[in-house]
Amino acid sequence: MAVLVVADHSGGTLADGTARTITAALELDATVDVLVAGEHAQSVAEQAAALNGVNRVRICEDAAYAHQLAEPMATLILSIIDEYSAVMAPGSTQGRDVLPRVAAVLDVAQLSEITRVIDKNTFERPIYAGNVMATVACDESTQVITVRTTAFEPAASGQSALIEAVPAPETPVAARFVEESVVRSERPELGSAKVVISGGRGVGSAEGFKLLEKVADELNAAIGASRAAVDAGYVPNDYQVGQTGKAVAPDLYIAVGISGAIQHWAGMKDSKVVVAINRDEDCPMIQTADYALVADLFDALPELEEGLAQLKAQ
Amino acid sequence: MKILVTVKRAVDYTVRVRPLTDGSGVDIANAKMSMNPFDEIALEQAVQLKEAGVADEIVAVSIGNSGSQDVLRSALAFGADRALLVQTDAVLEPVAVSRILAKITADEAPQLVLMGKQAIDDDASQTPQMLAARMGWAQGTFACGLTMGDAEVTVVREVDGGTQTLALPLPAVVSVDLRLNEPRYLKLPDIMKAKRKPLEVQPLEEMGVDVGTKTRITHYAEPPERKPGVRVQSVSELIDRLVNEAKVL
Ligand SMILES: Cc1cc2nc3c(=O)[nH]c(=O)nc-3n(C[C@H](O)[C@H](O)[C@H](O)COP(=O)(O)OP(=O)(O)OC[C@H]3O[C@@H](n4cnc5c(N)ncnc54)[C@H](O)[C@@H]3O)c2cc1C
Numbered sequence: 390m391a392v393l394v395v396a397d398h399s400g401g402t403l404a405d406g407t408a409r410t411i412t413a414a415l416e417l418d419a420t421v422d423v424l425v426a427g428e429h430a431q432s433v434a435e436q437a438a439a440l441n442g443v444n445r446v447r448i449c450e451d452a453a454y455a456h457q458l459a460e461p462m463a464t465l466i467l468s469i470i471d472e473y474s475a476v477m478a479p480g481s482t483q484g485r486d487v488l489p490r491v492a493a494v495l496d497v498a499q500l501s502e503i504t505r506v507i508d509k510n511t512f513e514r515p516i517y518a519g520n521v522m523a524t525v526a527c528d529e530s531t532q533v534i535t536v537r538t539t540a541f542e543p544a545a546s547g548q549s550a551l552i553e554a555v556p557a558p559e560t561p562v563a564a565r566f567v568e569e570s571v572v573r574s575e576r577p578e579l580g581s582a583k584v585v586i587s588g589g590r591g592v593g594s595a596e597g598f599k600l601l602e603k604v605a606d607e608l609n610a611a612i613g614a615s616r617a618a619v620d621a622g623y624v625p626n627d628y629q630v631g632q633t634g635k636a637v638a639p640d641l642y643i644a645v646g647i648s649g650a651i652q653h654w655a656g657m658k659d660s661k662v663v664v665a666i667n668r669d670e671d672c673p674m675i676q677t678a679d680y681a682l683v684a685d686l687f688d689a690l691p692e693l694e695e696g697l698a699q700l701k702a703q
Numbered sequence: 704m705k706i707l708v709t710v711k712r713a714v715d716y717t718v719r720v721r722p723l724t725d726g727s728g729v730d731i732a733n734a735k736m737s738m739n740p741f742d743e744i745a746l747e748q749a750v751q752l753k754e755a756g757v758a759d760e761i762v763a764v765s766i767g768n769s770g771s772q773d774v775l776r777s778a779l780a781f782g783a784d785r786a787l788l789v790q791t792d793a794v795l796e797p798v799a800v801s802r803i804l805a806k807i808t809a810d811e812a813p814q815l816v817l818m819g820k821q822a823i824d825d826d827a828s829q830t831p832q833m834l835a836a837r838m839g840w841a842q843g844t845f846a847c848g849l850t851m852g853d854a855e856v857t858v859v860r861e862v863d864g865g866t867q868t869l870a871l872p873l874p875a876v877v878s879v880d881l882r883l884n885e886p887r888y889l890k891l892p893d894i895m896k897a898k899r900k901p902l903e904v905q906p907l908e909e910m911g912v913d914v915g916t917k918t919r920i921t922h923y924a925e926p927p928e929r930k931p932g933v934r935v936q937s938v939s940e941l942i943d944r945l946v947n948e949a950k951v952l
């Protein structure tokens with residue numbers, strides 16, 4: 390049988406996490422279909438059809454999916470689930486919202502945020518804030534899986550798979566959309582950026598984050614934050630990296646004024662190179678980073694910005 | 704209006720959990736246990752609704768071993784009116800927990816079920832959505848804002864990219880995120896008062912719920928270890944090493 394990947398998209402753009410989920414799905418099965426649901430979703434469907442390895446794209450266009458809410462999305466997935474042995478979605482807030490509803494109706498256990506496909510019935514996923522990696526055997530009639538997207542490369546594009554329409558089933562009970570407040574950033578996405586610079590409580594204010602922005606400009610980096618920085622209102626909530634925020638795995642992660650609590654490490658420990666800038670030489674971030682600079686961040690950041698600018702000029 | 708709040712006993716968030724050396728489990732026999740932090744936030748929300756006169760009864764439910772009585776006592780000290788422990792020594796998958804909770808929810812008939820968005824041991828983030836699906840109710844996950852109306856609850860959700868506001872017809876399930884509120888500190892008089900509140904213990908075997916799944920953890924391992932790092936003395940040394948040694952710039 391085949392694997393169904395539920396596409397994540399917003400503003401007419403297919404999320405990078407979907408391309409990564411397709412890579413995970415292809416490790417599970419050679420036949421991978423993608424489901425794209427939305428009010429106007431043709432262009433997203435075309436982006437999905439272009440991803441190498443996709444067998445076909447199934448599109449469902451209806452006002453009911455304008456915001457891809459959990460109740461209609463789960464009903465739609467369930468209407469075609471019989472054709473699949475597994476359903477996968479990125480472990481984004483979207484995938485995490487929808488897939489457990491599907492699993493509950495099928496009465497099967499779900500696997501959250503897998504980091505590896507070992508074989509057809511065996512997967513790996515982090516538990517206890519990533520301090521333990523669990524090998525999980527899943528022999529359910531239908532496998533329901535969300536994917537830690539940073540653990541898989543995105544599928545490349547170049548082909549053009551068939552796009553077929555799926556009828557929209559009735560959804561009995563559903564939430565009513567009221568409004569959303571989504572900030573679109575010019576910077577690369579946190580989950581797929583090659584470089585991430587994150588600030589913590591030590592940054593001290595929203596104003597302080599401007600220093601990080603200037604360094605991020607030099608590096609074409611995404612900006613992240615610790616929970617403390619988000620709670621204090623320095624930056625929006627979706628900047629939070631960690632056990633209960635986003636997982637990132639860039640080539641370079643620069644933690645500025647972050648102490649390195651277990652919950653923060655959980656979200657960035659798979660980064661290739663970790664740099665810590667902190668004035669407390671005993672804090673876990675300094676102890677564990679690949680490159681640790683014990684310094685006041687308000688001195689170090691302007692110097693770093695200048696040094697990087699010089700490097701670029703060379 | 705009745706609110707059901709689920710509370711799970713989990714390893715305290717300050718504990719760094721390690722796998723057992725033979726990979727057969729995790730080394731938590733002597734670890735400090737606490738209420739899952741997100742469930743404290745759910746309870747705090749319920750208590751605030753009661754203080755505001757919106758809710759009149761709060762029922763706290765936990766599924767776990769006899770140690771879970773402690774977290775239920777804390778829930779009672781927070782302000783829950785009564786507590787129910789479904790007692791089992793088995794470690795259950797979220798789908799099995801949702802089967803049990805669906806039965807309790809059907810019996811108790813609350814207007815709102817408040818739950819944590821995620822248990823910090825299994826990091827699953829599934830049970831609330833599963834319960835909502837089983838009940839055929841709408842869900843509001845990852846809530847950072849909540850307003851009760853007569854027939855609807857309005858929930859502000861933390862989503863990738865920002866926030867989203869939904870109105871859910873009641874009854875409904877809401878899972879809460881960190882920024883919904885700041886749970887209160889428990890005061891001694893409340894802890895004393897909680898001792899006299901009703902806490903019912905029901906053995907899982909007597910519920911007639913099948914908790915089997917075809918999913919199981921076969922091995923527990925350490926995550927890959929990082930190489931020891933180096934201390935750099937200056938920003939210029941840092942840049943130099945990132946360019947020439949790490950080759951990431
Ligand atoms: C259930 C739960 C879930 C959580 N989930 C997350 C999560 O997903 N992500 C997350 O990040 N946290 C999470 N946390 C919170 C986590 O436990 C820590 O409290 C948090 O990460 C601390 O943030 P911080 O490092 O910015 O702040 P602090 O721990 O206060 O550290 C601030 C650091 O800044 C340094 N500093 C101060 N001034 C300067 C200066 N001028 N120059 C240089 N350095 C300076 C200090 O030395 C210190 O090390 C969670 C907690 C719980 C209970």
Ligand SMILES: Nc1ncnc2c1ncn2[C@@H]1O[C@H](COP(=O)(O)O)[C@@H](O)[C@H]1O
Pocket residue numbers: 709710711712739741742764765766767797800817818819820821822823825826827828829830831
């Ligand atoms: N054994 C349990 N007892 C009580 N509540 C639970 C239990 N397991 C999960 N929950 C609830 O479901 C939420 C999400 O858990 P999980 O799906 O395991 O991440 C938790 O925050 C709890 O509110």
